[in-house]
Amino acid sequence: xxxLNTLEYILRRSITLVGVVLGVTLVVFVISxxxxxxxxxxxxxxxxxxxxxxxxxxxxxxxLDQPLPVQYVIYLRQLxxxxxxxxxxxxxxxxxxxxxxxxxxxxxxxxxxxxAILIGIPLGVVSALRKDRWVDHVTxxxxxxxVATPVFWLALMMQLLFYxxxxxxxxxxxxDEPLLFAHPVxxxxxxxxxxxxxxxxxxxxxxxxxxMIMPASVLAFRAVAWIMRMTxxxxxxxxxxxxxxxxxxxxxxxxxxxxxxxxxxxxxSVFTVIGLTxxxxxxxxxxxxxxxxxxxxxxxxxxxxxxxxxxxxxxVSLVASLVYVAVNLAVDILYTYVDPRIKY
Amino acid sequence: MNKNVIIGIILAVAVLxxxxxxxxxxTPSPPTKPTVTTPTVTKPAVPEQTTLRIxxxxxxxxxxxxxxxxxxxxxxxxxxxxGLLKYKxxxxxxxxxxxxxxxxxxxxxxxxxxxxxxNVKFHDGTMMNAEAVKxxxxxxxxxxxAPSVYFKGIDKIDVVxxxxxxxxxxxxxxxxLKDLASLSGWVIxxxxxxxxxxKSDDPWAEKWLLENSAGTGPYKIAEWVRENRVVxxxxxxxxxxWKPGQIERVVMQLIREAASQRMLLEKGDIDIAENLSMExxxxxxxxxxxxxxxxxxxxxxxxxxxxxxxxxxxxxxVRRAVSYATDYETYVKLVLxxxxxGASPIPxxxxxxxxxxxxxxxxxxxxxxxxxxxxxxxxxxxxxxxxGNKFAISYLYSTGDEFRRKVGEQLKNDFLKVGISVDxxxxxxxxxxxxxxxxxxxxxxxxxxxxxYGDPTGYLLPVYLQVxxxxxxLGNYKNAKVEELVPKLIATADVQERIKICDELQRIxxxxxxASIYLLELPEIYSRLVRDWVQGRVYNPAYWRxxxxxxxxxxxx
Numbered sequence: 001x002x003x004l005n006t007l008e009y010i011l012r013r014s015i016t017l018v019g020v021v022l023g024v025t026l027v028v029f030v031i032s033x034x035x036x037x038x039x040x041x042x043x044x045x046x047x048x049x050x051x052x053x054x055x056x057x058x059x060x061x062x063x064l065d066q067p068l069p070v071q072y073v074i075y076l077r078q079l080x081x082x083x084x085x086x087x088x089x090x091x092x093x094x095x096x097x098x099x100x101x102x103x104x105x106x107x108x109x110x111x112x113x114x115x116a117i118l119i120g121i122p123l124g125v126v127s128a129l130r131k132d133r134w135v136d137h138v139t140x141x142x143x144x145x146x147v148a149t150p151v152f153w154l155a156l157m158m159q160l161l162f163y164x165x166x167x168x169x170x171x172x173x174x175x176d177e178p179l180l181f182a183h184p185v186x187x188x189x190x191x192x193x194x195x196x197x198x199x200x201x202x203x204x205x206x207x208x209x210x211x212m213i214m215p216a217s218v219l220a221f222r223a224v225a226w227i228m229r230m231t232x233x234x235x236x237x238x239x240x241x242x243x244x245x246x247x248x249x250x251x252x253x254x255x256x257x258x259x260x261x262x263x264x265x266x267x268x269s270v271f272t273v274i275g276l277t278x279x280x281x282x283x284x285x286x287x288x289x290x291x292x293x294x295x296x297x298x299x300x301x302x303x304x305x306x307x308x309x310x311x312x313x314x315x316v317s318l319v320a321s322l323v324y325v326a327v328n329l330a331v332d333i334l335y336t337y338v339d340p341r342i343k344y
Numbered sequence: 345m346n347k348n349v350i351i352g353i354i355l356a357v358a359v360l361x362x363x364x365x366x367x368x369x370x371t372p373s374p375p376t377k378p379t380v381t382t383p384t385v386t387k388p389a390v391p392e393q394t395t396l397r398i399x400x401x402x403x404x405x406x407x408x409x410x411x412x413x414x415x416x417x418x419x420x421x422x423x424x425x426x427g428l429l430k431y432k433x434x435x436x437x438x439x440x441x442x443x444x445x446x447x448x449x450x451x452x453x454x455x456x457x458x459x460x461x462x463n464v465k466f467h468d469g470t471m472m473n474a475e476a477v478k479x480x481x482x483x484x485x486x487x488x489x490a491p492s493v494y495f496k497g498i499d500k501i502d503v504v505x506x507x508x509x510x511x512x513x514x515x516x517x518x519x520x521l522k523d524l525a526s527l528s529g530w531v532i533x534x535x536x537x538x539x540x541x542x543k544s545d546d547p548w549a550e551k552w553l554l555e556n557s558a559g560t561g562p563y564k565i566a567e568w569v570r571e572n573r574v575v576x577x578x579x580x581x582x583x584x585x586w587k588p589g590q591i592e593r594v595v596m597q598l599i600r601e602a603a604s605q606r607m608l609l610e611k612g613d614i615d616i617a618e619n620l621s622m623e624x625x626x627x628x629x630x631x632x633x634x635x636x637x638x639x640x641x642x643x644x645x646x647x648x649x650x651x652x653x654x655x656x657x658x659x660x661x662v663r664r665a666v667s668y669a670t671d672y673e674t675y676v677k678l679v680l681x682x683x684x685x686g687a688s689p690i691p692x693x694x695x696x697x698x699x700x701x702x703x704x705x706x707x708x709x710x711x712x713x714x715x716x717x718x719x720x721x722x723x724x725x726x727x728x729x730x731x732g733n734k735f736a737i738s739y740l741y742s743t744g745d746e747f748r749r750k751v752g753e754q755l756k757n758d759f760l761k762v763g764i765s766v767d768x769x770x771x772x773x774x775x776x777x778x779x780x781x782x783x784x785x786x787x788x789x790x791x792x793x794x795x796x797y798g799d800p801t802g803y804l805l806p807v808y809l810q811v812x813x814x815x816x817x818l819g820n821y822k823n824a825k826v827e828e829l830v831p832k833l834i835a836t837a838d839v840q841e842r843i844k845i846c847d848e849l850q851r852i853x854x855x856x857x858x859a860s861i862y863l864l865e866l867p868e869i870y871s872r873l874v875r876d877w878v879q880g881r882v883y884n885p886a887y888w889r890x891x892x893x894x895x896x897x898x899x900x901x
Contacts, residue, residue, distance in 0.1 A: 090570050091406055091554055100570065141354060149361075156603055157364070164607045171604055171613070177573065177595055178392065291601050295571040303571065306744075308774040 006336055010329070017325045021318060025079075028317040029072055032310050075314070084318075085311030089303065094315040097300065102319060103190035104174065105289070105296030109281040111193075112216040116223035117274065123224070124231025124270075125263060128239065139228065146225035155218045155291040162214060169214055172293035175207045215292040219285060223277045230273040234266030241265075267338045275331035279324050388633065390877045390898050391612055394592040398891075399605040400574075401619035403598050407565055407574070408553040409531045410483060413490045415795070415889045418527045419596065422890035423576060425559035427530035428458055428477070429521060434641065436798030436886045437696060439525055443472065443532055443560065453516035453837040460507040465581040466534035467557050467564045474509040477501075479535040481511075483548050491528035518837035522799045526886060534558040562894040563594060573597045576893075584894065591893050609634070609873060615898065616874045618889070621746075622680060628873050635876045638682055639867045641693045643885030644795045645686060645803055646675075647860035648739075648755070649819035651788050656720070656735060657819075663858040665714035667704040669762045670755070675864045678750055686862030689808070689853045690800045690846060693885050696839070697800045697846040702854035703862065711762045720763075728763040736765040740787035740818075743770040748791050751863070755789075780814030790818040792860075798886035800846055804830050808859050821859045825852055876900075 059065050063074060078085065084094040127139045162169040170176065174192055185192065186199045193212075196205035238244065239262055247257045286298020297316065304312035402416035409421045428444035444458040464472040478501045485492050497517060502510040513520060523529050537558035541549040557565040562584060563576040576594040578586065597614065599605050606624045609617040610631070620628065628634050650657040650666075657663055672685030684692060687703025720728040720735050728735040739755060741748035749770065756766040769787055779786050794803050794816075806816045809830060813820050826849065833845045853859045872889075880896035 089405060091551075092570075097570065137350060141350065144354070145357065157361075159604065159607060164611065167611070171608055172599075173572070173597075177397075177575075177597070178395070181575075181593075291604065293572070293597075293599055293601070293604065295569070299571055306772055308772070 006333065010333065013329050013332070017322075017329070020325055021321050024317055024321040025076070025314060026072070028314055029075065030068075032308075032313050033068055033071070079318075084315050087304075087312045088309045089307045089312065094311045097312065098297075098315055098319060099190055101295060101297045101300040104192075104294060105282065105285055105298065107191050107193055108212065108215055108289075108294055108296060109219065109278065109285055111212055112219035112223060112281055113274070113278055115216055115220040116227055116277065119220070120224040120227030121231050121263075121270065124228040125235055125258065127228065127232045128235035129258070131236065143225040143228055146221045149221065151218060151222070151287045152291060154221060155214070155288055158214050158218060159291070170211050172215070172291070173211060174294065175204055175211055179203055179207050215288050215294055218288050218292075219281055223281060226273055226277050226280075227270065231266065231270050234269040235262055238262045238265045264338065268335060271331050271334055271338065275327050278327050282320065282323065387877075387900055388612060390900075393898055394590070396591045396594045396616070396878075396893060396896065396898070397614045398594070398596045398616045399599045399608060399614040399618055400596045401598070401600065403571065404574075406554045407557070407568060408550060409527075409533075409559075410487045410491055411489050411550075411554075413528055418888065418890040420565070420574060420576070421527050421530050422561075422887060423563045423594065423893045424557045424561040424565060425530045426532060426561050427524055427527075428460075428532070429525040431525050431798060431884050431886055434882065434884050436522070436694065436884070439521060443477070447521075449521070449837070453518060453520075453835075454513045455510060456513075456520060457504070457508065457510045460509065461583065462507055464560050464583040466537065466560055467579055467581075468534050468537045469581070470534050470536045472532065472534075472560055473506050474503040475506075476535050477509050477532055478503055479538070480532045483533075483538065484531045487548050487550065491531070494523040494526070494528050516835045516837065518842060519799050519801055519834050526798060527890065530559075532560060566593075571598060589897050589899070591896055591898070594893055609875065612875055615878050616872060616891075618872055620873060622678075625873060626680065633876050635874050635878070637872045637874045637878070637881060639883035639885075641883065641885045642684060642691060642865040642867050643693060643888055644793060644866040645689075645691045645862075646751070646791065646793050646864040646866065647686065647689065647807070647862055648751075649790045649792050649807070649817075649821070649860045650858065651785055651790070651819045652822075652857075652859070653820050654785060654788075655733075656730075656737065657788060659718050660857060661714050661718040662720070664704075664855075665711045665718065665762070666759070666764070667858060667861050668707045668714065669711035669758055669764070670704070670861050670863070671706045671758050672863070673706070674754055674758075675751060678747070678754065679864070679866060683864050683866045686865050687854075688850050688862055689859070690803055690850060691865050691885075694800055697843060699847060699850055702850050704854075708761055715762060722763050726760075726763055727765055734765065735763065736767065737788035738767040738769050738786075739789050739791070740769045740771060740776065741791050742773045742776070751791055776818070777814055780818065780820075789861075791863075792816060792818060795888050800842075800849075801830065801834050804833070804849065804853075808853060819859070823852060823857050823859075826857075 056065075063071060066074070075085070082095075084098075086092065087094050087097050090097055123139050127136045130136050159171055163171045183201055183204050185196055185201055185204055188195050188198055192208045193205065196202075196208060244257060244261055247261050248254075282297070285294075285296060286302055288294065289296045289298045290302075297319070300312065301316045301320075303309070304316060398419075400416070400419070402414070404414060404417040404420060405412055406417065407420055407424075409417070409425050411417065426443050428442060429439040429447070430442045432438040432440045441461070443461055443464065445461050447456060447458045449456050458477075460472070460474060460477065466472060466476075470476075481495065481498065481501055485495055485498065497513045497515055497520075499512045499514045502512070504510050511520070533553070537556075538549045538553070541552035541556075543549075543551070546552075555565065555568050560583065562579055562582045564579045566575040566577040568574050574596040576596075578590075578592040580586070599608070599614075599619065602619050602621045602624060605614070605617040605619050606621075606628065608614040609620075609628065612633075616637070629636055650663055652658055652663075657666075676683045676685060687700040688698055690698050692698050692700075715728060715735075716722075718730075720730045723729045723734075737759075739752045741752055749768070752766070752768040756768065759766050771786065776786055792807060794807065797803065804826075806812050808817065808821050808823070808826055810817070810820075810822050810827065829845055829849050829852075833842060833849070836842050836845065854862070877898045877900060878896065879899065879901060880892075882892050882895060
C-alpha cells in the first residue's frame, strides 16, 4: 500500500523535474546568448583575415543569424530528438563529450562520497558519544581545518609531498599512459574502475585505484567535515530523547541502542546532508580536476565558458540540474526506508 | 580542554601548513631515478628511450592541418604531414626540398613548377603524386578555413605529369614559396583516404580528419583523448627511413597546471615542459639535469595597438609621445632577460628587411614635451587634461594571460610618470571580438602577439590592414599607403625592391602614422625547459613551437 503511494509520488516529482530542467535550459540559454561573445571567432581559430564571406557562412551554419526565440525553439526540438548539438570547441557531438567527462567525474565523486561516508559517520557517532572529551575536540578541529582549507592548496601540498618528495603516488591523470598503451581498456559502462574489473584488466585497475587516491581524498576532506558534523549534532539530538533512555533502561546492549535506535533515527538529517554534499562535490570537483588532470565535467564546464561554446554550456547545465534533482529525489525516496512514518 | 589551548593548536597547525607549503614550493625536489655511472659524470638513466613525453598547455581544436593556424595544431602538423618545401635550417630565406625535389619560378613570378619526390607513401599505403598534391590544395582552398587564406591567389593547378605539378597564380607573388614552406602549406594528404571517409554533408571528410591522419609525415595520429593527450606513433613506411634510437612515440600530455608540469619535469616523468611560471623557470634553470631549450632567435612579437579612431590616439603626436614614454628595458626584465625591445613591426630575426632607425628609445622628457605640444597639459593632480578631459585610457588583454597582465601593470607605471592614467581590463577573446563586431570600442590600447611566419608580410598583413579587423587589427588601423604597399610587398619577388618597400612601411608604421608601440620580441610565448637527455632540436622561427621530432633523440651526446 505504501509502495503504491511512493510510486505515485515519484511520478509526481518527475513531472516537476521536467519543469525544473526546462526552466534551467531557458535561463542558461538566455544568459549565454546575452553575453557579447562570438563563438565564430574561436571556432575559426585565429583567422588572420576574417573574410566576411567565411564568417557569414559559419554564422549561418551555427544558426546564429536567427532571432533568439527561434534559436531556443530549434534547440528544444533538437534536444528532444536526442541531438544535443555539436561542441564548437571539440567538434564532436556534445553527448559524446559529456559521456566521456561525466563518467570521469562520476567515478571520482562517487568514490570520494563513499570515503566521506565511511569516515564521516563513524567519526560523528564517536564524537557525539564522547562529547566534550578530547576525541570530540580533535575531531571537531579536524573538521574546521577540513572546511577552511582551500581545495587547491591541499591538492598541491599532497602532490608535493606524495609525488615530488616521497614518490609513492602519481601526480594526476586517470592512469599511466604507457600502461594504457600496453593494456588498452575495453569500455562497457565508460567507468574505468568498473570496466577494468569486468574485463579482467588487472594492471590498469590497480593503476586507476592508485591514481584516484589523492584526488578522491582531497574531495572527501571537505565532505567528511560536513557529514561528520551533521551526524554528530543529529546523534546528540536523538540521544537526548526519552526512547533512548527507555531502551537503555530495558537493558539493551549499548551497541544496539546506538546503531538501531539512535543512529537510525539521525539518518534522515544525515541523508539530507549527503545529498547536498554530493551536489557540492560535483560543483567543487573542477578545481580538483584541473590540478590532478582528471578530465571531468568541471574542467569541461570551465573550458566551455571560456570558449563561449554554447551547446556545451547548455548541455553541462542540463546535466548538472538533472543530477541534482535526481539525487534529491533519491534521498527523498530513501527517507521512506529509513523512517516508516514517512509516507507520500 | 581549555579553549585557549584549542586556539593555540589551530594557529600552530595553520602556521606550520603555510610554512611547509612555502618551503616546498621554493626548492626543487631531487629526481629519484636510478643513476648510471659513466667514467667522469653520473647521470640519471633515460626513461622510456624512444617515447617523447611533452607537457603541453594548449589543445588544438582539430588535428586537420587545414583547420587552423594555431601553434598547438602546428606541433602536430609538422610531424604528421609534409609540404612541398621546408625552410632551410634556422633561417627563412632559403628552402630545402621536402616533397618537391626541385622547382622553378617564371620570370613574372606567377607560374611555379615543382618536381615531386617519388616513392613516397601516405599513412594509408597509397602513393603520393601530382594528382594527390592537386587534390590536397583543392581541399585546402575548398574548406575555407584560416590557412586557405594564404592560397586564395591560386588561379589554377595543373598536373603536368605524374610527378610534375604546376601552380599558376592570379597575381605575381614574392611569398608563394614561403607560404608553401610554412606549416599552413603542409596539407598534402591521401585523396583515397579523404574520398573513403567523405559523406554527403561532409565532402572533404573533415570529421574524419579531425582525429585521424592521412599524410606523408614520419608520425601518424594514434589517439586523441580530448582534454588529456595527443599520441603520435611512428609511421613505418616513411620515405625518410628509420634508424635505431629515433623517437617512435610522442605523447603530448595536456597539463594546464604549471605547478604540475614543474613537478613532472623535476622527476623526469615528462621530457619537455611547455607551461611553467616565470618563478619556476628561474628555479629550474639552475637545477642539474635541466636544459633551457629557449632559442636565441626571436620570432614572437608583442605590440600594443592603438585605437586610432578616437581621442586621444587619433592624434599622431600623442602616439609618438606614448612611444617615448615606454621604458622598453623593463619589459625585457619581465621575461627574465630573454627578449629584446621592439623597434619595428617587423621582427629583428628578418635581418634582410628589418631596420631599427624608426624605432623609439625611452625618453620621458621628450614624451612630456610632445604631450604638451599636443595640448595635454599637466593638471594639479599629476594627470594631463585637454579641454576639460582627463587623459585616462584603458588597456585590454585576454583573460587568464598572466604575462599580458604584467605588461599592463608596467605600462600603467610608465604612463603614470607622464601624467596618463591607465585602467586595465581583462576579457575573453571571444567577447572582445563580439563587441568590436558590434561597433563598440572596448579599450584604447590592446596588446597583441604575433608569431611564426617567415616573411615580413606575416607580421603586417594580419594586423595593420582593414581586412584584418576585428580579428587581429583590434585598433581598427587604416592607412591608405599601407593598404597599397602591403599587397605590393606580397606581389614582388625582387628582394631589393622588397627591402625598399619594407623600409617605407616601417617608416609609416613607426613614425608617420604610428600603429602601435613595438614593445618586445620574444623567442616563444611560453618558455621551454627540457630534461638534458633531449637532443636534436633545431629551431626555426617560422615553425615557432613545433618540434622537429624526427631529428630528435633521447640520450647523452
